[in-house]
Amino acid sequence: MTKAEQDSLTPEQVLQEFKEGNQRFNTGNVTQREHSEEIRKAVTGGQFPKAMVLSCLDSRVPVEDVFDQGMGDVFVGRVAGNFVNTDLLGSMEFACKVAGAKLIVVMGHQHCGA
Numbered sequence: 335m336t337k338a339e340q341d342s343l344t345p346e347q348v349l350q351e352f353k354e355g356n357q358r359f360n361t362g363n364v365t366q367r368e369h370s371e372e373i374r375k376a377v378t379g380g381q382f383p384k385a386m387v388l389s390c391l392d393s394r395v396p397v398e399d400v401f402d403q404g405m406g407d408v409f410v411g412r413v414a415g416n417f418v419n420t421d422l423l424g425s426m427e428f429a430c431k432v433a434g435a436k437l438i439v440v441m442g443h444q445h446c447g448a
């Protein structure tokens with residue numbers, strides 16, 4: 335994603351993209367991705383993620399996969415129990431204020447052991 339593409343997004347559009355991506359994940363219809371190509375694109379032009387997701391540490395909840403997002407699309411902050419502490423709050427501020435993310439998602443999940 336370029337800065338211009340990121341700038342053109344609204345929080346509502348990003349939320350809708352995440353809902354649609356989650357629908358693809360739930361139906362086994364996720365986007366086929368070439369990670370080597372995504373890495374080359376991601377490292378050359380800076381990072382302009384759409385959103386910041388605060389998620390649990392749980393290994394069964396891979397955030398990018400759950401929302402069918404690609405490399406560079408999402409900042410992910412993870413801690414057992416998906417709660418905010420000072421470090422994560424700073425990361426969320428960086429994601430939005432400095433890097434321009436449009437949406438913050440606090441994502442819980444079922445069967446959390448934390």
Ligand SMILES: [Zn+2]
Nearest residue numbers: 390392446447
């Ligand atoms: Zn959990």
